Amino acid sequence: MSTVSTSTGDLPSGLPVPETEAGRRGLSHIRADPSRAVVALDYDGTLAPIVTDPGQAQAHPRAAPALRHLSGRLGGLAIITGRPAADVPRLGPFEDIPSLVVLGAYGNQRWQHGQLTLPADDPGIAQVRAELPTILAGAPSGTHLEDKGQAIAVHTRGCADPAAALAALRPVLTDLAERTGLLIEPGRMVLELRPGGMDKGAALRGLVAELGATSVLYAGDDLGDIAAFDAVDTLREQGMPGLCVCSGSAEVTALASRADLVVDGPAGVVALLSALAAALSS
Numbered sequence: 001m002s003t004v005s006t007s008t009g010d011l012p013s014g015l016p017v018p019e020t021e022a023g024r025r026g027l028s029h030i031r032a033d034p035s036r037a038v039v040a041l042d043y044d045g046t047l048a049p050i051v052t053d054p055g056q057a058q059a060h061p062r063a064a065p066a067l068r069h070l071s072g073r074l075g076g077l078a079i080i081t082g083r084p085a086a087d088v089p090r091l092g093p094f095e096d097i098p099s100l101v102v103l104g105a106y107g108n109q110r111w112q113h114g115q116l117t118l119p120a121d122d123p124g125i126a127q128v129r130a131e132l133p134t135i136l137a138g139a140p141s142g143t144h145l146e147d148k149g150q151a152i153a154v155h156t157r158g159c160a161d162p163a164a165a166l167a168a169l170r171p172v173l174t175d176l177a178e179r180t181g182l183l184i185e186p187g188r189m190v191l192e193l194r195p196g197g198m199d200k201g202a203a204l205r206g207l208v209a210e211l212g213a214t215s216v217l218y219a220g221d222d223l224g225d226i227a228a229f230d231a232v233d234t235l236r237e238q239g240m241p242g243l244c245v246c247s248g249s250a251e252v253t254a255l256a257s258r259a260d261l262v263v264d265g266p267a268g269v270v271a272l273l274s275a276l277a278a279a280l281s282s
């Protein structure tokens with residue numbers, strides 16, 4: 001599959017045409033009955049361009065207007081992210097998007113209508129927090145620790161050779177995850193230690209069931225989003241039309257071959273959401 005979908009053109013509405021039959025069916029059902037569709041989106045690399053400092057990752061400027069247009073027209077509008085659930089409404093900023101649900105920490109946390117629901121802390125995280133300063137003492141300059149409260153991420157994007165730094169840290173962080181009963185979640189120049197038992201696929205399936213949705217769209221860019229693509233596949237096998245969208249980048253190529261539609265990063269995702277909002281208004 002090509003990096004960015006252009007070969008099949010656009011529909012008269014401005015919506016790009018998915019490259020697969022299953023994807024075209026998914027999009028067509030969403031357009032036909034949006035009030036029973038769920039649109040779920042990853043945040044970093046999908047709605048927000050990748051930047052070196054995770055604390056500065058604001059959404060693409062046209063993301064909030066597009067989400068606001070979609071809000072209320074869909075059965076469900078969600079962001080499913082590895083970040084703490086409360087971070088995304090603040091960073092977006094998306095606090096004023098009425099029907100938005102944010103499932104954070106890979107589905108372990110929920111933000112909705114300004115209310116936050118968190119699980120109990122995992123004791124393994126406190127142990128990781130205590131041990132990491134010693135473990136990272138010799139790490140390359142630019143290694144950055146992101147303490148997310150209920151998970152801890154080690155970033156190498158700020159290092160001179162981010163990929164080499166990540167590869168060097170992987171064995172010691174994998175060992176730490178095993179000793180503390182946590183799992184290691186790989187991402188774009190990041191390795192995260194987090195509690196298991198949940199992933200973006202389970203989060204998406206749960207939301208679809210909760211809302212009684214009859215069609216689904218999921219857009220993502222990173223390895224943690226593969227579980228959500230798997231969930232769309234499973235739902236399709238069960239008869240529910242669905243669409244997987246890859247926010248394409250040179251950094252991660254694993255999702256493009258799995259997607260029904262590949263767009264050009266967050267700008268492409270936001271263009272797709274804007275076109276969908278326009279199509280649902282007409």
Ligand SMILES: O=P(O)(O)OC[C@H]1O[C@H](O[C@H]2O[C@H](CO)[C@@H](O)[C@H](O)[C@H]2O)[C@H](O)[C@@H](O)[C@@H]1O
Binds near residue numbers: 155224
């Ligand atoms: O599930 P997501 O919404 O995609 O979140 C995954 C991780 O995203 C963030 O890290 C990534 O974005 C940073 C800001 O652009 C970038 O500096 C970093 O290299 C990327 O890995 C976030 O910091 C993590 O906590 C999320 O788990």
